[in-house]
Amino acid sequence: MSVDLKTVKRVAHLARIAVSEDDAQRMTGELNAILGFVEQLNEVDVSGVEPMTSVTPMEMKKRVDAVTDGNKAADIVANAPATDENFFLVPKVVE
Amino acid sequence: MTDLTRLTIAEAREKLRGKEITASELTEAYVSAIEQANPTFNAYVATTPDKARDMAKASDTRLARGEGGALEGIPLGIKDLFATEGVHTQACSHVLDGFEPRYESTVTANLWADGAVMLGKLNMDEFAMGSSNETSYYGPVVNPWRRSRVQTTVKPTFHDGGSGFVQPGGVEESRSYDNMQLVPGGSSGGSAAAVSAFLCAGATATDTGGSIRQPAAFTGTVGIKPTYGRVSRWGTVAFASSLDQAGPIARDVRDAAILLKSMASVDAKDTTSVDLPVPDYEAAIGKSVKGMKIGIPREYRVDGMPDDIEALWQKGIAWLKDAGAEIVDISLPHTKYALPAYYIVAPAEASSNLARYDGVRYGLRVPGKDIIEMYENTRAAGFGREVKRRIMIGTYVLSAGYYDAYYLQAQKVRTLIKRDFEQAFAAGVDVILTPATPSAAFGIADQDMAADPVKMYLNDIFTVTVNMAGLPGIAVPAGLDGHGLPLGLQLIGRPFDEETLFQTANVIEQAAGRFQPEKWW
Numbered sequence: 303m304s305v306d307l308k309t310v311k312r313v314a315h316l317a318r319i320a321v322s323e324d325d326a327q328r329m330t331g332e333l334n335a336i337l338g339f340v341e342q343l344n345e346v347d348v349s350g351v352e353p354m355t356s357v358t359p360m361e362m363k364k365r366v367d368a369v370t371d372g373n374k375a376a377d378i379v380a381n382a383p384a385t386d387e388n389f390f391l392v393p394k395v396v397e
Numbered sequence: 398m399t400d401l402t403r404l405t406i407a408e409a410r411e412k413l414r415g416k417e418i419t420a421s422e423l424t425e426a427y428v429s430a431i432e433q434a435n436p437t438f439n440a441y442v443a444t445t446p447d448k449a450r451d452m453a454k455a456s457d458t459r460l461a462r463g464e465g466g467a468l469e470g471i472p473l474g475i476k477d478l479f480a481t482e483g484v485h486t487q488a489c490s491h492v493l494d495g496f497e498p499r500y501e502s503t504v505t506a507n508l509w510a511d512g513a514v515m516l517g518k519l520n521m522d523e524f525a526m527g528s529s530n531e532t533s534y535y536g537p538v539v540n541p542w543r544r545s546r547v548q549t550t551v552k553p554t555f556h557d558g559g560s561g562f563v564q565p566g567g568v569e570e571s572r573s574y575d576n577m578q579l580v581p582g583g584s585s586g587g588s589a590a591a592v593s594a595f596l597c598a599g600a601t602a603t604d605t606g607g608s609i610r611q612p613a614a615f616t617g618t619v620g621i622k623p624t625y626g627r628v629s630r631w632g633t634v635a636f637a638s639s640l641d642q643a644g645p646i647a648r649d650v651r652d653a654a655i656l657l658k659s660m661a662s663v664d665a666k667d668t669t670s671v672d673l674p675v676p677d678y679e680a681a682i683g684k685s686v687k688g689m690k691i692g693i694p695r696e697y698r699v700d701g702m703p704d705d706i707e708a709l710w711q712k713g714i715a716w717l718k719d720a721g722a723e724i725v726d727i728s729l730p731h732t733k734y735a736l737p738a739y740y741i742v743a744p745a746e747a748s749s750n751l752a753r754y755d756g757v758r759y760g761l762r763v764p765g766k767d768i769i770e771m772y773e774n775t776r777a778a779g780f781g782r783e784v785k786r787r788i789m790i791g792t793y794v795l796s797a798g799y800y801d802a803y804y805l806q807a808q809k810v811r812t813l814i815k816r817d818f819e820q821a822f823a824a825g826v827d828v829i830l831t832p833a834t835p836s837a838a839f840g841i842a843d844q845d846m847a848a849d850p851v852k853m854y855l856n857d858i859f860t861v862t863v864n865m866a867g868l869p870g871i872a873v874p875a876g877l878d879g880h881g882l883p884l885g886l887q888l889i890g891r892p893f894d895e896e897t898l899f900q901t902a903n904v905i906e907q908a909a910g911r912f913q914p915e916k917w918w
Contacts, residue, residue, distance in 0.1 A: 303799075305793065309793075310789070313789055313792050313793045313796065314789065315773075316792050316796065317748060317776075317788050317789055317792040318752075318755070318769070318772040318773050318776050319773060319776045319777050319780070319785055319788065319789070320770070320773035320774050320776070320777035321777070329785075329786065329789060332786055332850055333786070333789060333790060333793070335850060336740060336786075336790055336850060336851065337790075339737055339740065339851045339854075340737040340738075340740055340741055340807075341737075342733075342734065342737055343734055343737050343738060343741070343806050343807060343810055344806070346731070346734055346806075346809075346810050346813065348806065348809040348810065348813070351809045351812050351813060352809070352812055353805050353808035353809045353811075353812065354808045354809075354811040354812045354815065355808070356639075357625045357639060357640075357865075357866065357867030358624070358625050358669070358671065358867050358892065360626065360669075360671060362668060363665070363668045363670075363672075365665065374499070377499035377500075378499075378758075379758075380499055381495070381496050381497065381498070381499075381758070381759035381760070382757065382758055382759060383756060383757075383759075383760070383762035384762065390757050390758060392757055392768055392771070393764075393765070393767055393768045393771055394767075394768075395768050
């Protein structure tokens with residue numbers, strides 16, 4: 303399978319990355335090179351093979367349903383580019 | 398006085414405990430070495446000399462009371478991927494511009510609890526995506542090793558007829574060094590270069606497809622990627638969560654064992670951290686490999702592999718045989734599919750992990766006319782080319798209609814890759830010996846690599862299988878190539894059997910000797 307310019311632009315939008323026409327052109331070539339490389343996986347007979355979900359067989363750890371953390375609003379917003387009184391500020395999303 | 402930066406961790410530990418040196422003296426030696434040499438290597442992207450001095454002073458107090466921890470007073474460099482409270486943590490990406498976490502990663506917290514001293518944050522490929530450290534926002538790192546040629550000069554015998562003085566002739570050998578700058582490998586390029594150039598006693602690193610072992614091989618250092626789940630991932634910037642694992646890069650096998658013991662832990666904050674006590678890895682060093690079964694996988698003999706690599710592999714086989722190990726040929730038939738499967742699984746996980754960089758909660762924000770455009774502009778300006786490429790691949794293979802063809806197929810192939818190893822171990826193989834990399838270090842801005850992303854990806858051909866199967870792997874320096882550059886061998890072990898890796902790697906190290914670059918900086 304290979305991708306065309308239109309698909310690259312659609313994927314870039316899904317990934318929330320702005321691309322110029324030149325970027326999209328270049329990426330089309332690069333992505334097709336990588337997709338060409340991974341194509342060989344189709345040779346492998348995987349009938350009856352389970353997809354890997356966990357590399358080490360282990361039981362999922364569960365923790366006690368208890369509050370162990372909190373009251374760190376100032377720490378949480380400390381690195382944000384725009385804040386107001388411990389809220390993150392974003393451009394207006396509702397008209 | 399001898400140069401304190403030349404001491405291994407084990408040697409420094411001895412001298413600190415014996416009060417021959419102080420932690421402050423040791424730290425000061427590294428601080429001035431970094432000040433002098435970092436402009437040459439670009440190994441550190443942030444240094445913390447004041448913090449280092451404070452930590453060393455506290456270590457000296459504890460040492461004086463006889464309360465020193467396992468790494469008391471040992472100065473370390475930390476890969477920029479580990480969250481360090483109040484200190485530069487950006488995964489060498491522009492998107493995390495100015496990020497200083499309010500928390501400490503489990504790995505670094507473990508090191509500080511054992512008394513280690515932080516020298517600063519080390520350069521790396523952006524978000525650990527790369528094999529040459531060239532994708533870093535902070536620019537490439539220079540390998541302390543340089544290519545060299547041996548020149549032989551034949552000198553005739555000199556007779557001075559008058560005085561009867563005779564100077565005997567002979568053959569003189571000298572090395573002339575090439576000035577071309579080489580990469581230290583990646584993604585942990587800063588870690589490997591700093592350890593190799595004596596700018597830290599040891600370093601933390603991470604490995605998703607070979608990012609500890611390949612740079613270790615390129616710089617003549619020792620690097621181990623532990624079994625998945627051995628080291629907590631909490632507070633380590635995520636790349637591909639099912640593959641990422643932290644480990645040390647060190648000057649020798651013993652130092653790597655000392656560091657891993659402190660880095661590893663059972664951590665309730667990481668659900669994939671395994672509930673197994675951390676063994677005393679150092680105790681494995683010096684043990685014989687007599688009677689051990691060493692597997693040699695035939696699929697690791699790849700087309701176009703340089704003769705130097707093949708010769709090194711044969712030397713490794715001979716050393717282990719001489720030490721009493723039994724050599725057996727094995728087959729890992731799905732080896733060639735590990736790299737293509739990796740280039741589906743890793744980007745898919747990365748595209749999901751990196752969705753959090755949205756210009757809202759931390760780091761860079763580039764405005765736009767609405768929130769979507771703000772996201773798109775921020776991510777376009779914040780991520781470098783390689784990171785964008787991988788996010789795009791990941792987004793594509795996970796998108797509607799393609800999931801089964803790509804991601805599901807890759808995860809099935811991954812099951813088969815792991816099964817290959819399980820079958821070899823079930824047949825009695827204790828450890829598998831392979832080359833660590835398909836070549837020695839290459840030049841910065843190598844044209845072939847720059848033109849074709851797949852060519853760069855091939856650097857990980859021998860290491861990536863180990864991540865796909867979640868196994869432990871160690872790279873140990875084993876020789877020099879025709880240009881005088883270090884080459885490494887890789888040992889792959891059973892899950893959670895890092896001890897056998899240290900034991901076997903030490904036998905190789907004893908036979909091969911240690912490799913250090915000639916100081917030119």
